[in-house]
Amino acid sequence: MYAALRSIGAYVPKNVLTNADLEKMVDTSDEWITKRTGIKTRYIADEDESTSDLGVQAALKAIERADIDKNKIDMIICATISPDYFCMPSTACMIAKKLEIANVPAFDISAACSGFIYALASAKAFIEANMAKNVLVIGAEKLSSIVDFTDRTTCILFGDGAGAAIVSATNDKNEAIIDINIAADGKYYDYLITPGCGTNKPCSEEVLKERACFIKMKGNETFKVAVKTLTNDVVEILEKNSIESQDIDHFIPHQANYRILNAVANALKLTPEQVVMTVSKYGNTSSASIPMAMNEIYEEGKLGYGDLLLLDAFGGGFTWGSALVPFAGKPLDK
Numbered sequence: 001m002y003a004a005l006r007s008i009g010a011y012v013p014k015n016v017l018t019n020a021d022l023e024k025m026v027d028t029s030d031e032w033i034t035k036r037t038g039i040k041t042r043y044i045a046d047e048d049e050s051t052s053d054l055g056v057q058a059a060l061k062a063i064e065r066a067d068i069d070k071n072k073i074d075m076i077i078c079a080t081i082s083p084d085y086f087c088m089p090s091t092a093c094m095i096a097k098k099l100e101i102a103n104v105p106a107f108d109i110s111a112a113c114s115g116f117i118y119a120l121a122s123a124k125a126f127i128e129a130n131m132a133k134n135v136l137v138i139g140a141e142k143l144s145s146i147v148d149f150t151d152r153t154t155c156i157l158f159g160d161g162a163g164a165a166i167v168s169a170t171n172d173k174n175e176a177i178i179d180i181n182i183a184a185d186g187k188y189y190d191y192l193i194t195p196g197c198g199t200n201k202p203c204s205e206e207v208l209k210e211r212a213c214f215i216k217m218k219g220n221e222t223f224k225v226a227v228k229t230l231t232n233d234v235v236e237i238l239e240k241n242s243i244e245s246q247d248i249d250h251f252i253p254h255q256a257n258y259r260i261l262n263a264v265a266n267a268l269k270l271t272p273e274q275v276v277m278t279v280s281k282y283g284n285t286s287s288a289s290i291p292m293a294m295n296e297i298y299e300e301g302k303l304g305y306g307d308l309l310l311l312d313a314f315g316g317g318f319t320w321g322s323a324l325v326p327f328a329g330k331p332l333d334k
């Protein structure tokens with residue numbers, strides 16, 4: 001049994017936050033943000049919209065586009081670092097409740113910006129082990145809840161959103177996910193961290209005063225490791241599978257910073273047409289960024305059945321991952 005990527009969907013909240021808006025909040029400028037990150041806008045969820053709400057909207061599109069009865073879904077995996085609830089219940093359980101899908105395994109994956117690839121790898125493994133047939137894989141984030149809007153080094157980077165896919169069992173090797181590589185190195189744990197409100201430093205007045213429940217990042221150091229790791233990771237997966245970079249139809253990297261994406265694309269000698277870049281519009285949406293970018297080219301009519309995708313992600317942990325995936329979904333009915 002093989003695993004095939006049958007559909008993609010995404011949801012973007014309605015509130016846009018521009019660089020001009022951020023100029024009014026912290027000491028920054030549109031020029032600095034554009035030059036250093038390529039980001040122009042990001043979208044922010046409503047106060048009463050939680051991560052599972054974003055995930056549900058993306059999932060409904062993925063379910064419809066896969067043309068599958070939701071009752072045939074036998075596993076729900078949600079990658080997120082901004083869950084609805086601290087510890088429990090999982091955001092996957094909240095999504096299952098809202099979609100009215102009961103009696104199937106539902107769980108979260110915490111792998112920061114690599115979360116979607118980790119979730120895809122899990123779906124593939126469960127299907128190949130004959131433990132699931134139709135897995136709903138979601139990357140959903142309400143990062144605006146864990147971003148410190150007084151910290152100019154991080155608040156300009158992140159946005160909210162969700163992406164979802166249906167991964168199903170198939171006997172046809174031609175449409176099977178070819179390979180997925182996932183890895184981590186915990187020695188970098190404090191380069192990208194929410195230091196407070198976990199068991200290491202439980203919530204207290206001091207933690208709140210230090211704003212320690214928000215994302216802290218050693219940006220420059222993270223940047224350097226990100227470029228090197230993202231490049232090595234894709235070179236390795238291409239070599240291992242004897243695939244040349246020119247055979248890739250769409251390179252979909254995690255959307256953190258256009259400078260990181262350009263450096264990786266140049267190292268692989270990819271043409272601009274091969275590289276999917278949505279960071280200017282959505283900012284960094286962590287585990288949602290790859291499925292949101294995939295959805296973007298799907299809705300633009302650029303993603304067709306059989307197109308070969310190369311996914312590449314890097315994030316807090318540090319975690320990273322890459323995947324070679326033929327798109328096995330139907331084109332969008334316009």
Ligand code: ACO
Pocket residue numbers: 027028029032033036037112113114152153154156192218219220221222223226256257260284286314315316
């Ligand atoms: N506006 C104006 N100036 C700023 C801002 C801002 N928003 N932020 C920082 N600066 C200043 C700094 O204070 C510093 O000033 P100084 O030289 O006087 O000390 C100067 O700009 C340069 O700061 P750097 O941090 O060196 O800037 P850099 O070029 O590295 O860009 C950035 C920062 C955009 C964060 C970059 O390092 C980056 O993209 N890092 C990687 C992010 C990433 O890949 N994360 C992984 C995934 S995310 C996840 O897993 C959730």
